[in-house]
Amino acid sequence: MAEDIATPIILGIVEGVTEYLPVSSTGHLILATELLGYNAEKWALFNIAIQPGAILAILVLYWRTFWAVLIGMMKAERHAFAFVINLLLAFIPAVVLGLAFGDVIELLLENAVVVAWALIIGGFAILWVERIARPRHAGGIADVGARTSLLIGLVQCIAMIPGVSRSGATILGAMAFGVERRTAAEFSFFLAVPTLSGATALQLYKHGAELTNDDMQAIGIGFVVSFIVALLVVKGFVAVVSRIGFAPFAWYRIVAGAAALVWLGMR
Template sequence: MSEFWTAVILGIVEGITEFLPVSSTGHLILATELMGYDAKRWALFNIAIQPGAILAIVVLYWRTFWEVFTGLFKWDAKAVAFTRNLLLAFIPAVVLGLAFGDAIELMLENAVIVAWALIIGGFAILVVERFAKTSDAGGVANISWQRSAMVGVVQCLAMIPGVSRSGATILGAMAMGVDRKTAAEFSFFLALPTLTGATVLQLYKHRSEVSADDMGLLAVGFVVSFFVAWAVVKAFLAVVTRYGFGPFAWYRIIAGVAALVWLEMR
């Protein structure tokens, strides 16, 4: 298979999984293993195409971001609270990402870690869905700064591939009483600084390894992940509102077990 089609496939996987609680990084790692790709060759690509999915959130929620942007100039209370919450949730990832970046990169090459994280995360979702007592938070701006900071701490669990950044933040917020819709939107918005920062850091650290051909492949993955993520996010909230996160939990468990069996048998 040509590298162009490899980039297309990985872009589709990224777009589908980035905002679902199933771990986009984990699925990209498993995809490279399943299709026999060189994991080290595509590890940077898998991170660098994330801004395509991020752009989908910017497009879908452009009114929200515009209101916050213009509101900050007026020091509007909701705009300030919205920005404060995202920054507080973002800081823990910055600290731990810079401190343990090399160790995190090593885990990105381990498909077994991904499989176990999928299984454990699936059961964690079932527990939170069963026992969390949530109420309508009234939007991201209305979440307390304490809860926002704790969501940021929980997000750091997603540095383990297979845990899922969106899953950790959504379920972490729900465990603290935030309703599903607000928790999901908080996760969407928090992806902007978190994933952009991770991408910029990785591209800077590995800038000498990126060739002109690589930039072309990154562009393909970026565009594909944008359109796929745009379609997935539009449907995601409707599914979650009606069915909850249970289907994603069982998918994680089945996928994780299947991955372990395949990794053992190959």
């Protein structure tokens, strides 16, 4: 896996930039391995194993929120329990479907053509949801409600298809159910913590024995790089979507997916 230091740095940057944007980090990592001539199967585990770097970025950026929830639960505050319950309800569908269809998902992780088409279709989906969404919910994550949280979790499962985008699916799902943009984005950030942690733990449990010392070194580099880059990207992303919405990301997906299809067809 660790062919040189540049590879984990490049893939770490891709992970950090794309994990929380609605453009699909997994899809971009797959396309990056294809574009740069890497062995996609060889780097598939690396791409998942560096996700905790992006998770840590959320924990650092929103540490006050997590701390307030923890203190609130110790004081038995309804708001704190509602926050946790909503995230758990949104997380449950991913657990069930991830365990049921894990092998099928792993096969899709090696298919760059699926990624390209998913980018294009997802781009048009973003434009459509932006057009029809009518935000009704003006509170925080604790106020989203159990039913809406579960529905958001079901929509998130579509992102098991590489190229769909986990963050994109959860954000657009939340908006479609009446949640305003900023809260939808933050719901996606917080939901990433259990979702990505679970996916990483499952893959390391299944394939961790295959890792060498060089592999672990590469994962460590990718982890640090993705953490630093994600820190910078998340703050800017929230500011952008609060002002102008998700349309720029939609058009990017459409152009990137079309370009990828052309390039893959010409190889």
